[in-house]
Amino acid sequence: MSDENQELQRESILLRILWMLLFAIVWQLAELLLGAVVLLQLGYRLFYGAPNAGLLGFGDSLSQYLAQIGRFGTFNSDEKPWPFADWPIPQAPKGEAPHVLEPAAHPARDEEPKL
Numbered sequence: 001m002s003d004e005n006q007e008l009q010r011e012s013i014l015l016r017i018l019w020m021l022l023f024a025i026v027w028q029l030a031e032l033l034l035g036a037v038v039l040l041q042l043g044y045r046l047f048y049g050a051p052n053a054g055l056l057g058f059g060d061s062l063s064q065y066l067a068q069i070g071r072f073g074t075f076n077s078d079e080k081p082w083p084f085a086d087w088p089i090p091q092a093p094k095g096e097a098p099h100v101l102e103p104a105a106h107p108a109r110d111e112e113p114k115l
Helices: 002-048 053-073
Strands: none
Touching: 002 053
């Protein structure tokens, strides 16, 4: 029974190593994406005077995702990150209020033509 248990543990750690390698690649791609979000947000902030609400939410979710990968890779969590778990929900911003675009007014509708 002990040999069987050791074999299962060995297979388990080998599978874990494969997942860690895959998530290390995903980490590199997500890191580049986060850098792009930072630059876009900076440009948006300089142009409009306030950060973009969509980029705030996505940047926060992406940051949480990177933290989940780090926790999995360092054995602080056995839960694999997205796509095996739900995508992180963005938290409310604690910095500047986002730039809000007012909804466009609908043009006045003409009534049906009168004959």
